[in-house]
Amino acid sequence: MIDFNRPAIVGNELKYIQDAVAQGMLCGDGKYTKLCSEWMKKRFDVNQVFLTTSCTHALEMAAFLCDIQPGDEVIMPSYTFVSTADAFVLRGAKIVFVDIRPDTMNIDENLIEQAITDKTRAIVPVHYAGVGCEMNKIMELAKKYNLKVVEDAGPNPCPPIVVGVGIGGTFDKAALLAKKALMRNTNVRNADPFYAQLEEEMLEKINALGIGPQGVGGKTTALAVNIEKMPTHIAGLPIAVNINCHVTRHKSVEL
Numbered sequence: 001m002i003d004f005n006r007p008a009i010v011g012n013e014l015k016y017i018q019d020a021v022a023q024g025m026l027c028g029d030g031k032y033t034k035l036c037s038e039w040m041k042k043r044f045d046v047n048q049v050f051l052t053t054s055c056t057h058a059l060e061m062a063a064f065l066c067d068i069q070p071g072d073e074v075i076m077p078s079y080t081f082v083s084t085a086d087a088f089v090l091r092g093a094k095i096v097f098v099d100i101r102p103d104t105m106n107i108d109e110n111l112i113e114q115a116i117t118d119k120t121r122a123i124v125p126v127h128y129a130g131v132g133c134e135m136n137k138i139m140e141l142a143k144k145y146n147l148k149v150v151e152d153a154g155p156n157p158c159p160p161i162v163v164g165v166g167i168g169g170t171f172d173k174a175a176l177l178a179k180k181a182l183m184r185n186t187n188v189r190n191a192d193p194f195y196a197q198l199e200e201e202m203l204e205k206i207n208a209l210g211i212g213p214q215g216v217g218g219k220t221t222a223l224a225v226n227i228e229k230m231p232t233h234i235a236g237l238p239i240a241v242n243i244n245c246h247v248t249r250h251k252s253v254e255l
């Protein structure tokens with residue numbers, strides 16, 4: 001038996017799929033896209049919601065909406081994924097890379113102003129690995145120079161998340177254990193009651209944060225905390241944490 005992933009099933013899926021097929025519109029932007037957009041508009045109190053199938057598409061759409069023209073300059077961090085730059089390069093923009101901060105790996109907000117010229121049209125901060133950029137400072141600069149701001153949150157897991165924790169061994173082993181922990185099914189607890197209880201306690205604390213699915217609030221921020229451990233020297237206790245979104249893709253094989 002090989003599992004590629006295990007999606008969460010709530011019960012109405014088949015009914016809605018049948019309805020979507022009956023509507024004759026399966027390529028997106030149909031009845032359910034509209035229902036979802038309407039819900040998000042109300043929930044976030046915004047005028048427009050445009051759903052896309054990926055962060056890359058969202059960035060490309062943002063570049064259109066910013067009306068980027070050939071020769072315009074767009075500021076972004078020197079450390080990011082190719083899609084951040086590609087979306088604006090497609091519109092003919094010149095990308096101006098600004099160094100990142102070593103502590104957050106995010107764009108250094110104090111280096112942005114010196115990169116602004118009369119051709120600058122937009123700043124694209126990337127919120128790296130769950131750490132937010134200094135948005136107050138960035139929005140201040142955008143206001144001062146009349147620039148658009150496109151926030152790229154592409155490298156973050158979308159809740160509900162699965163948290164893998166590796167404890168013990170050497171640090172490289174702990175990192176591997178954290179990955180291994182993510183591969184365990186969400187309904188299987190650590191065989192050691194001590195760690196099983198720790199998993200439950202951590203899950204409870206994460207869910208008490210109220211972040212909820214897709215960050216829109218609720219009790220299910222994480223589906224599981226899985227811990228894997230190894231013996232280690234008493235003088236050091238390496239711990240690694242790996243966070244993945246709910247579609248944590250994995251395979252299991254029974255031989």
Ligand SMILES: Cc1ncc(COP(=O)(O)O)c(C=O)c1O
Binds near residue numbers: 053055057080154155
């Ligand atoms: C910073 C950043 N932007 C954009 C993307 C693209 O996201 P997607 O794979 O959803 O197109 C990624 C993907 O890793 C990313 O890390």
